[in-house]
Amino acid sequence: MIKIRNPEQILSHGDAASRKLVLEIADLTLARLDSYRRIKSIGRMEGSLLHIGTRSWDLLKKRNVYLFGAGKACNHMAMAVDEILGDYLTEGLAIVKVAEETDAFRKTKVFVGGHPLPNEEGYRASKMMIDLVQKSGPEDLFIVVISGGSSALMSCPIEGISLQDEIDATDVLLKSGAGIYEINAVRRHISAMNGGMLAKRIQDVGAELIGFGISDAVGSPATGNIGTPYAAYKSTPIGPDPTTLDDARATIINRDLGERLPRSIVDYLMNAGPEGETPKSFPHNTYFLLNTLPDSCIYAKQICDEIGIPALIVSSFLEGESRDAGTFFASMAREIQTYGNPIKPPCVLLSSGEVTTLISDNSVIRGHGGPGQEMAASFAIAAAKAPGACLLSVDTEGTDGTTKVAGGITDSSSFQSASNKGISLFRALREHSCFEALDAIGDVVFTGNTGTNLCDLNIVYVPGIDG
Structure with a gap:
């Protein structure tokens, strides 16, 4: 086997x-x-040229090349990119659910986050990612590999909501009978990373983003040619978020969670204005979708x-x-x-x-x-x-x-x-x-x-x- x-x-x-x-x-x-196999089938270096499917990038024109990752398949996804880039990789940060003895990285630091409940190590790694983005600029490239589970692993709540609040809320949501779309509507709107907020931070400093994703969303269409950039990519920390504040509020009301979720989260979501909405488009990012449900x-x-x-x-x-x-x-x-x-x-x-x-x-x-x-x-x-x-x-x-x-x-x-x-x-x-x-x-x-x-x-x- x-x-x-x-x-x-x-x-x-x-x-x-x-x-x-x-x-x-x-x-x-x-x-x-296996995502390692999928990424290696479309990605390779030829001199300073990074080829991914039908697209190419000259890495000599980039000041820094960073690798970020989070998700339950992140081990294999990040290993593939780390191996392909070799010395062209400046630094990598990956948040995994389980670190395996067979994992092998050259320039990537691995953090074991919490799943299904967030933990301190995932929070610390997320803060390190935010710090790197804030120090970056238009000459930098971020390659981000994301799979399911990133909402918990890449935990970094917005100001006014504590990590413990997010942990408690996740526990309540997962036991509420709510579907994953409902759960994500709440989690993404209290996060400084998820729901496209990491991509927004990269966009705000003018850096370029290449994303590899695995979609575990029920209802996603089957993949086609994975070497062709996927224009309809959405959700997770690096894509536009289809959920809305109204969806988050509906989850609280429909699942009768007003008295079960932490007060800080209920108060914020029920009173947030348009500035609390997650981003809905990233036309300049390049995404590759490796697999769907x-x-x-x-x-x-x-x-x-x-x-x-x-x-x-x-x-x-x-x-x-x-x-x-x-x-x-x-x-x-x-x-x-x-x-x-x-x-x-x-x-x-x-x-x-x-x-x-x-x-x-x-x-x-x-x-x-x-x-x-x-x-x-x-x-x-x-x-x-x-x-x-x-x-x-x-x-x-x-x-x-x-x-x-x-x-x-x-x-x-x-x-x-x-x-x-x-x-x-x-x-x-x-x-x-x-x-x-x-x-x-x-x-x-x-x-x-x-x-x-x-x-x-x-x-x-x-x-x-x-x-």
Whole structure:
């Protein structure tokens, strides 16, 4: 396996044939999505000329070349740029979620930020980035690599809002049941970096910006030629922000967060004037979009075609409660096995998106977990009636929720395996302790940093009833 590090554990029990197929599809898909590989495929130096896809820059005409990065795939993105630039790189600053022993940088300092909750190290690195920008001018070039998770990792609240306020607000928002667009509407409008504010700072000093991005937004179109500058790039710290102050206010009102969010944040957002709005366009920046959320399903289907097994992309817009999604996919497996709808077995079902977990009361939490593990646990319960059916649900960047595993994998035998060990998957779901439950039966998936960040990837294998 290229990306999945614990295949022996996963294949040591349960329906080994179903698990092996699902693991193979997932592993090959993650390998194709690796951002190091994507950037190196379009970027190179020829003398002093930096070539990226269809564009070129003469770095001898630049006084300084800086590399900034943040996100859950930042390790691999920043390594690729650091390697390509070589001695032409003046200095690099990268904020990652997990630092890996295999990470190798020449001129880039790495900071381990907080995710899903911001931390002091990410805040300190963000301040260093702001200081560098303020010392820069029109002869300088900033190359910025951004992937999902940057809102938390690149945490730097505006004046009047403390880092602790932002941490507390992030915790409340993530447990509110709000969608990512709603959450970002609040976070971006209280940030000195996110929502395009880093790009605005670079623009204000007259420096040039080249951005590499991975879009994990539900609804993004699939990528085309990644070597062609992407004119419609938006959001994150370096692009225009589609969310508005009104969106942020609506999140507070619709999710009844007025008394749960820190008072400093509620007061600011409810009273901010036009000067508090985030930037909506950057016509002079150059952006390259490496991957978008639908790509994971597209690549997975290509791999299924190569293997020779029919595959159906169910949705790349999957949202909602993770445990409900797990039950839904188990129901689909039963429908396919019984009636051959909407596709005959054996087959693979593919989906991507961003499911969430509603936690309205922290006192019910008895362990750890994430949406992928909750989906796998709920699938196991319902799939006990779908012989051989197997689901893998992972967060493609390699960490699911509050854990260091990518997600979970269960099949039709997992519920009984858990019961045989005295483990109740129903209780694990109620108490949000699915990591402990799945880990005990060998059903967690461990990848480490994958080099991509396209939210959830869900792969279901449905064999015929007779195998």
